Structure formats: C-alpha cells, structure tokens
Amino acid sequence: MTVGLVDGEPFTYYDSNIRKEVPRQDWVTKAVGPDYWGKNTQTYIGIEPVFKNNIEVAKQRFNQTGGIHTVQWMYGCDWDDETGATGAFHLYGYDGSDFIALDFRTMTYVAPVVQAIPTKQKWDSDRAELENIKSYFTQQCIEWLKKYVSYGKSTLERTVRPEVSLLQKDPSSPVTCHATGFFPKGIVVTWQKDGEDMYSDVEVGETLPNGDGTFQITSKLTVKPEDWKMNSYSCVVQHKSLQDDIAVLLEEKNIRTNQGGISWGIIIIIGYVAAALALIAVVVGVVL
Known part of the structure; x- marks a missing residue:
C-alpha cells in the first residue's frame, strides 16, 4: 500500500486490494491532470513484485525462513515557504527498523545494519541513478510540493481549536x-x-x-x-x-469521571486502537 502526505495530511492512497490510486482530499483532484491517477496506479502495480522480491532478499540476509515481514520505502521533500530552504529524505525499513538511507550531503547510502551493506555497495556504485535521485528531490519534488500546497492551502492552513x-x-x-x-x-x-x-x-x-x-x-x-x-x-x-x-x-x-457505567478511559482507548490500526496500515509500505 502507498500513502501520499502533505504536512502530515493524507491526500492519495493505493493498495493491492483496490489496485488503483485514489484521492484522499478534494483539492488534489484540481491540482493534477486526469492521467495522474492512471499513471500512478500502473507505477504502483509495477512496484508490488519489486517489494515482494525485496522481502525475499531481506529474509535471506537475516536468515529468516517464515513469518510475516514488511518492507517500507519512505521518501519525500520539505520546503520552508518563508526562507526558501529545502530538504529531502529517502530511506528503507525492514520489519519496522531502519535498513538503509540516503545521506543527501554526501550522496551515499548509510547502512545501520550489516545486512544492508551489500545494498549500500551496489547503490553507491550507480552514480547515474544517484544523479537522477538528486535531480528529482531538488527540482521535481519541490515543484510538486509547492503545487500541492497552493491547491490545498484552505485545508492545510486551516485552524480548529481544541x-x-x-x-x-x-x-x-x-x-x-x-x-x-x-x-x-x-x-x-x-x-x-x-x-x-x-x-x-x-x-x-x-x-x-x-x-x-x-x-x-x-x-x-x-x-x-x-x-x-x-x-x-x-x-x-x-x-x-x-x-x-x-x-x-x-x-x-x-x-x-465515569458516567452511565462507561469509563472515559474506554473512549480514549477506542481512539488509541483506531489510531494504532491506522498506523499499522501505513507501516505496511509507505510511499510519500
């Protein structure tokens, strides 16, 4: 599954059950062209077998034979509309832990676990792909972010008092x-x-x-x-x-305090469970 977020707000969604990307905010349909959803859907369908293969490779690296495992890919960019400063992140996780991440200062990968070292060596040697990644995050990603912010301004910049x-x-x-x-x-x-x-x-x-x-x-x-x-x-x-x-x-x-035999604690717990379910769903495989 994939989730697109702007300022923490979900605006797109895809999973392998519905097999199509759908909007999560009304404003995004005005920000993109009609072919946006079809192109992204085909991209995500193509990514599915890649993720499955990544899980098999990771299982071999960690000497695992069975069980339920997750591969996560999280990437995105940020832009300060006051200073103009920009930044980016591009990282992978396996079973909820950091696996490998790109250091944009050196344009090399950081492997926090020994199982990721072969991946680091392979990806560091592909300088052409690294240049593509750098170009995407410094140009295209920022352009799209600015576009999303301009269209979603009324939603993203609203305030609701607690x-x-x-x-x-x-x-x-x-x-x-x-x-x-x-x-x-x-x-x-x-x-x-x-x-x-x-x-x-x-x-x-x-x-x-x-x-x-x-x-x-x-x-x-x-x-x-x-x-x-x-x-x-x-x-x-x-x-x-x-x-x-x-x-x-x-x-x-x-x-x-407790009223009518129903504890406020139960009400909050229900909120926590719902939030936990949402977070679990996002963890399965996030693409920002």
Missing part, C-alpha cells in the same frame, strides 16, 4: 488533561502548579489522529487529591488556533 477536558477514573487515579478535535497537529500541553510549569509527575502522550482530520493528545498528572485541593493546579494548552492559551483549573467541578 476542546479541553479534565478526566479521572477515580479519586486515586492520575488526572488526565485531554485535548481533542484540533488542527494543525502541533500543540503544547503543560501542567502548572501555582502558575509555574511542572516537569515531574507529568506524562505526555503522543498526538494521535481522530479519523476526521483532527488530532487528540493527553497529559497525565499524578497528584494526591489533598495536594491539588490545597494548591492551584491547571492544565494549559497552547495551539495555533488560539489567541489566548486555554487554562483549565484542576477542581472537582471541572473533572469528568
């Missing part, structure tokens, strides 16, 4: 600050005691997708009830969509 809640299973459990429904992905969630940022007894989770194009994040504070009732604790959220930070004071009236 909803912030304090959650707790029972009085002895950590208090969780849950921010959800926000876009873009970047966000800062901190706990403060008497107006000062806290760095201990705090556990910040990963930023996870909600499935509707927005994101969620949690930050847990381990604190005794008698402590937060005697002092001023608050969860502070900073996000691009906000003119002023959101600060939720840790007090009983602001804490949501």
